[in-house]
Amino acid sequence: MGSHFFTGFPGFVATEMIQQLFKQGITKEVYAVVLLEELAGAKAAVQLIERQFEGCQIVLFEGDITLPNLDIADRELAIIQSNVEVVWHLAVLQDLSVKREHAWRVNVHGTVNVNDFVCHLPNLRRYMYFSSTFIAGKRTGKVLEMELIRPDEFHNYLEETKFESELLVDDLKLDVPTTIIRPSMIYGHSVTGSTKRFDGIYYMLKGISFFNSRRVIPKIGSKEPLHVVSIDYVVQASIALSELSDAEGETVHIMDRKQYDVLSIYLEMVKLMTGKSTFGRLPLGIAKAMLEQPTVHERLRIPPQFIDYLDYAAEFDTKDCEALLASIELPASDLMHSLPEIIYFYEENKHLQSFYR
DSSP states (O other): OOEEEEESTTSHHHHHHHHHHHHTTSOSEEEEEEOGGGHHHHHHHHHHHHHHSTTOEEEEEEOOTTSGGGGOOHHHHHHHHHHEEEEEEOOOOOOTTOOHHHHIIIIIIHHHHHHHHHTTOTTOOEEEEEOOGGGGTTOOEEEOTTOOOOOSOOSSHHHHHHHHHHHHHHTTTTTSOEEEEEEOEEESOTTTOOOSOOOTTHHHHHHHHHHHTTSOOOBOOOSSBOOEEEHHHHHHHHHHHHHOGGGTTOEEEEOOSSOOBHHHHHHHHHHHHHSOOOOSBOOHHHHHHHHTSHHHHHHHOOOGGGGGGGSOOEEEOOHHHHHHTTTSOOOOOOHHHHHHHHHHHHHHHTTOGGGGO
């Protein structure tokens, strides 16, 4: 039972992934590279996790993926290289409004360094890289898992830099046992509704709360599907793929099996949150322009770029992922079924600033 190595801890996905690895008994030791400014939070997370899983440990290494050797000291690097069998590269600068140079430094240059690190692991069984369905940018129509086609345009620099990063990882497939995971927009736990950060679909809940305080809630959305997936489904599916030999060299889309259109989800959110009906319609273009106004942006803190995902015309094929996981028992993941729990968790925690960092 070899060690697993993580970037992106103590982020939401990495934290959930580590807990599930321990729960399933897949490993008892995890190494994680953590920025100095995140070390205190990471240590607190480690204490909570290790209390739950006796005999399991998380070893933290201060470092930085944007630097050679991830800025890990030589002595520590030697320990990692002799023990690590699986690498999970989850670190990403995920702000939709991120400047290009910042996104490039972390998402692209950081991946160059992680790739180099991975190539020097003699016992590596699998390199698990997290990309995104949204590297498709402004493509329309069906997008296949085996495709890695540069779109004519991206919506933002996050999409662009994740596309460039995936190109780098895809090039390793002939030499390194690699699986590329492309999740769609991740929401909280399908049963408990818990999450660590109010972004993604939670921007819709914030918007509804804002309009509810002004008595009139307009209809917002489109008939395009909202491409989403629950955290527990992403985690368990990804772990299963990391253990499947057939998944080596594959790229997969991971998303809820049933996708609902944006407007239907929005109207259900309004009903569950307020018990009210909508009045009138707010076109998406006007909604985006409103969010670009400094006073509105300061109050809501919803990036204007999020509106682009409420009218996203691409359709993501999941046949390869479904075939690989056909015999694996995974949690049911259905946003509409989970909305009551998601909304309850949001309402109970929306006053806490830690969910907005």
